[in-house]
Structure formats: C-alpha cells, structure tokens
Amino acid sequence: MNSTTNIVLRRPDDFHVHLRQDADLGEYAREAARVFARVLVMPNLVPPILEGPDVSRYRQAIREQAPALEALMAFKLLPRHTPAQLASLKTAGAVAGKVYPEGVTTNSEDGITDLRQIWPLMPVLEELGLVVCCHGEKPGVFSLDREERFLDEFSQTVTKFPNVRFVLEHVSTASAVECVEHLGANAAATITLHHLEITLDDVIGGMLKPHLFCKPIAKRPSDREALRQAAFSGNPKFFFGSDSAPHLKGKKECAAGCAGVYSMPVALEGLAEVFERAGKLERLEGFCSQFGAEFYGLALNEETVTLVRDAWKVPDLAHGVVPYRAGELLAWRVATLSTGTPLNA
Numbered sequence: 001m002n003s004t005t006n007i008v009l010r011r012p013d014d015f016h017v018h019l020r021q022d023a024d025l026g027e028y029a030r031e032a033a034r035v036f037a038r039v040l041v042m043p044n045l046v047p048p049i050l051e052g053p054d055v056s057r058y059r060q061a062i063r064e065q066a067p068a069l070e071a072l073m074a075f076k077l078l079p080r081h082t083p084a085q086l087a088s089l090k091t092a093g094a095v096a097g098k099v100y101p102e103g104v105t106t107n108s109e110d111g112i113t114d115l116r117q118i119w120p121l122m123p124v125l126e127e128l129g130l131v132v133c134c135h136g137e138k139p140g141v142f143s144l145d146r147e148e149r150f151l152d153e154f155s156q157t158v159t160k161f162p163n164v165r166f167v168l169e170h171v172s173t174a175s176a177v178e179c180v181e182h183l184g185a186n187a188a189a190t191i192t193l194h195h196l197e198i199t200l201d202d203v204i205g206g207m208l209k210p211h212l213f214c215k216p217i218a219k220r221p222s223d224r225e226a227l228r229q230a231a232f233s234g235n236p237k238f239f240f241g242s243d244s245a246p247h248l249k250g251k252k253e254c255a256a257g258c259a260g261v262y263s264m265p266v267a268l269e270g271l272a273e274v275f276e277r278a279g280k281l282e283r284l285e286g287f288c289s290q291f292g293a294e295f296y297g298l299a300l301n302e303e304t305v306t307l308v309r310d311a312w313k314v315p316d317l318a319h320g321v322v323p324y325r326a327g328e329l330l331a332w333r334v335a336t337l338s339t340g341t342p343l344n345a
Contacts, residue, residue, distance in 0.1 A: 011303040012288035013038040016241030026065040027319040033069035037301045040072040044107040048076040052088035079117045096131040104137040105215040115153040122161045133167045172216040174226035190241025210252045215259040232280040239292035246321040263324040272332040308335045
C-alpha cells in the first residue's frame with residue numbers, strides 16, 4: 001500500500017458534527033466544508049434546537065458562513081415533543097432527532113433517563129421518516145460501563161419499532177459493535193476517527209491529555225480493535241461520524257475541562273492513514289462516502305476528493321482549539337475536489 005501516491009474518493013459525508021453557534025460558527029463550518037459535502041449537525045446548543053423555526057435559523061446561519069456545505073439538521077428529541085412539533089421540524093428540513101441521556105455530555109442536563117420515555121413518539125417519527133440518533137450512555141452509571149449498560153434499552157427499542165431507523169452514535173466498545181451487528185437493518189452506528197486510534201491509556205495512562213478527553217471516553221485496546229474491524233469490514237451498518245467537537249484551548253486546559261475532540265482539521269487525512277495501516281484503503285470510500293448516505297436515504301455525492309501522499313504537520317492551534325493530533329505529521333493531504341470517477345464507482 002505504501003506505493004500508493006494518491007487516493008480518489010467519492011466526496012465524503014460526516015454524520016456527526018458539532019459546529020457551535022454565533023461567533024464560533026463560521027470557522028468550524030468552513031473547516032467542515034473544506035472536505036465534506038454534507039454534515040449532520042448536532043443540536044445541543046444553548047438554547048437547543050427544539051422546534052422548526054430553530055432548525056430554519058440555524059441552517060440559515062450555517063449557509064451564510066459556509067455556502068458550499070450542505071447542513072443536514074438534527075433536533076434535540078425530548079418526550080414533551082408533540083406530533084405537530086415533530087411535523088414542523090420535518091417541514092423545516094430536519095432529518096433526525098438526537099436523543100441525549102441526562103447529564104452524560106455537553107448541554108444534556110435536560111436529557112432522558114430511559115429510551116422508553118420517547119416510545120410514545122415512535123409512530124409519529126416512523127410516519128415522518130425521521131432518524132433517531134442516540135448518544136448511547138446510561139446516566140448514573142460508572143463512566144466505563146455507561147455505553148454497555150445502554151445497549152439493552154437500545155436493543156429493545158430498535159426491535160420494538162422495526163420501521164424506525166436508529167443510529168447508535170460514536171460507538172466505543174466491542175459490545176456496542178456486536179449489538180448493532182445483531183440488530184435488524186433499521187440499526188446502524190457511527191464511528192469516530194479518534195475512537196479508531198486511541199484508548200484510555202492515551203488519555204490518562206501517562207500524562208493527562210485533556211484534548212483527547214471525550215464522551216464516551218476511549219476504552220480498552222480490545223474495544224478499539226472491534227471498532228477497527230467494524231470500520232474495515234465493509235458492513236454498511238457502520239459509517240463515519242467524526243463527533244468533531246471544538247472547545248477553546250482554555251476550556252480544555254483547566255480544572256473542569258470540557259469533553260470533546262476537535263478532529264475536523266484532520267478527519268479524512270487521518271482516516272486514510274488508519275485504513276492504509278490496516279491494508280484496507282479499498283474500504284475507505286464505503287465507510288465515509290456511501291454507507292451513511294444510503295442509511296439516511298440520500299443520493300451519493302457526485303464530486304470526488306483526491307488525497308496525495310504529501311506529509312504535513314498538523315498545527316498546534318486551529319481556530320482557537322488544539323486539534324486532534326496537533327503537532328504530528330500526517331502522510332496524506334487533501335489536494336483537490338472535483339467531478340470525476342470515484343475509486344469504487
């Protein structure tokens with residue numbers, strides 16, 4: 001594989017992105033537009049994206065800052081949503097409702113404690129064709145066990161509502177991979193770049209590295225291996241969602257640092273390295289350019305992106321944030337976006 005000097009891929013999508021808001025929005029949105037055609041934008045803002053007008057305003061703000069980026073909109077799904085509100089969200093352009101368990105991640109204090117709380121909404125979500133995206137951690141559980149403890153209620157919900165599509169976001173354990181593999185075709189999972197590369201040892205095994213601290217926390221080497229095998233497998237249930245979550249440097253390097261890894265500046269380049277090291281470059285396009293779009297019922301992108309083997313150093317700071325792999329050399333660089341023939345057309 002080291003003889004490869006360029007990679008041409010169908011232009012990718014990112015099905016889990018935090019673009020922030022107000023003055024912070026522009027730089028993060030334009031960074032996403034550098035490579036990705038479409039991004040699924042998370043709604044855990046302050047105040048959150050809850051209703052149709054919220055979706056419209058936020059999408060317009062993104063469009064003004066990054067006109068070339070297609071923002072796929074999500075809203076924070078809560079038990080109090082009415083059928084009329086859900087219909088308004090769909091009309092405004094939302095494609096997914098995001099489920100946040102209470103207190104497990106940024107701005108999730110108003111989240112649910114059990115997926116059964118939103119079961120009454122499922123017939124409406126099914127009728128509207130909205131995807132349900134789940135941050136898969138159980139509140140009140142020891143941090144390393146939160147994802148695993150969430151899986152029973154996730155499995156019950158997916159099985160009970162076979163005509164609703166569910167995504168288990170940013171899976172971090174072998175148990176989650178196995179769960180999604182054994183559920184029906186209405187269940188899928190996103191996998192991040194950083195969960196494909198790091199374990200808990202990278203975060204706290206030596207010196208504390210706050211810029212690798214995320215939710216769900218990175219787990220064991222065996223979990224990382226399961227994630228890699230899922231990503232490399234060609235199984236369409238697993239596709240890319242970066243969970244790129246920028247927090248300013250001072251918000252990470254402090255007594256109570258925020259959770260989140262800002263991987264967007266290296267997302268595609270880093271994925272190319274991971275897949276190349278495994279001898280699986282031929283599986284990269286499906287993972288980041290095909291399977292997610294198909295699960296969401298979207299047409300595949302027609303543009304291509306070309307990566308060239310040209311080592312470059314990741315900056316120490318990007319838009320006020322320490323990016324993933326800051327200061328390191330990456331082997332691949334995004335060279336061009338164009339129309340043409342994708343790698344696996």
